Amino acid sequence: MPALAGIVLAGGAARRLSGVDKPMLEVGGLPLLHRAVGALAAASPVVVVGPRRPGLPAVRWTREEPPGGGPLAALAAGLAVLPETEETELVAVLAGDLAAITASTVDRLMAAVGDGSGGAVLVDGEGRRQWLIGVWRAAGLRAVLPARPENASLRGVLGALDIVGVPEKPGESADVDTPEDLRATRAG
Template identity: 50%
Template sequence: MTAYGGDVFDAVILAGGRAERLGGVDKPGLEVGGTPMVGNVAAAAREAGRVVIVGPARAIPGAVFVREDPPGAGPVPALRAGLAEVTAPWVVLLAGDLPFLAPSHLSTLLAHTGAGRGAVAVDGEGREQWLLGVWEAAGLREALAAYEGRSLRGLLAPLVGRRVPLPRQAWFDCDTRDDLEEARNERAG
């Protein structure tokens, strides 16, 4: 896919997890460089037709907020809730704690989709980053309807057309206090 924009893709940002390794705080709401991480992710997806955030409502203009039932049920139910709001043929699935995600990272992923197959980012060690990918919405809906598991990997792996290496800034997330401190220091430096 070479051309993209609001009529081509919507974004679903999962931002309602338990953040157990951070003591249960509102992880996507933590600030890096004066901006909540989920705000940075939403800004990176600014070319999306719709930005759907699965998690508590926040001050992010233009975003649609939904919750999985029950809240905190996990990424598969959260994706199901977010996907219900998607109207575009492609969906960018993102974590809410990516402090350095940029529009160029999403452009790269979108350029690697086609023939109904998705594209998932891989980190420097070749591991898939399931909360940084692009999926055909219709195929994802079909897969979700037939899927009884709880793992994003189990759901998404059969839909992958391309694994796309992206720089560390794209997939770096803040799961621990050390990650958060590193991100804040990098942003300040």
């Protein structure tokens, strides 16, 4: 199996949740950010892009400059921390607000990355690609990143790569964007 690194995007303003620290919201007794980092158990290193938070001593922390530049800018900041070596062939990229992400999800995505593909993303039950639940070839990510990633479209940039879709298991792509999402994930 190729070597895997991990990047968790854990910034953002959480405007629909009144600005709370969304990645630290608990679902099932565990902060969402800890769930995402735990799903990357097979990855080394793991980089979290966002404000430093307690309880995750084994991760590397970084921020996009300026903060708030969007997910593509955060991805670029995370990639900049990873070594550009053959040992870092694949990179798992996860949002920090995923309520049902597991190491099994990442394993399935990793297994789906074919020789000719740029990466694999989870596809939800409605057929939508979940751009922040994926495993990518590091070289491919670096090749498509624009010189100025701030406020650029993540989907537009990553969509240029040859992508394998991996159907989700029921609820696997659940994230927390609104108070309703939080209630639903806590009830489920």
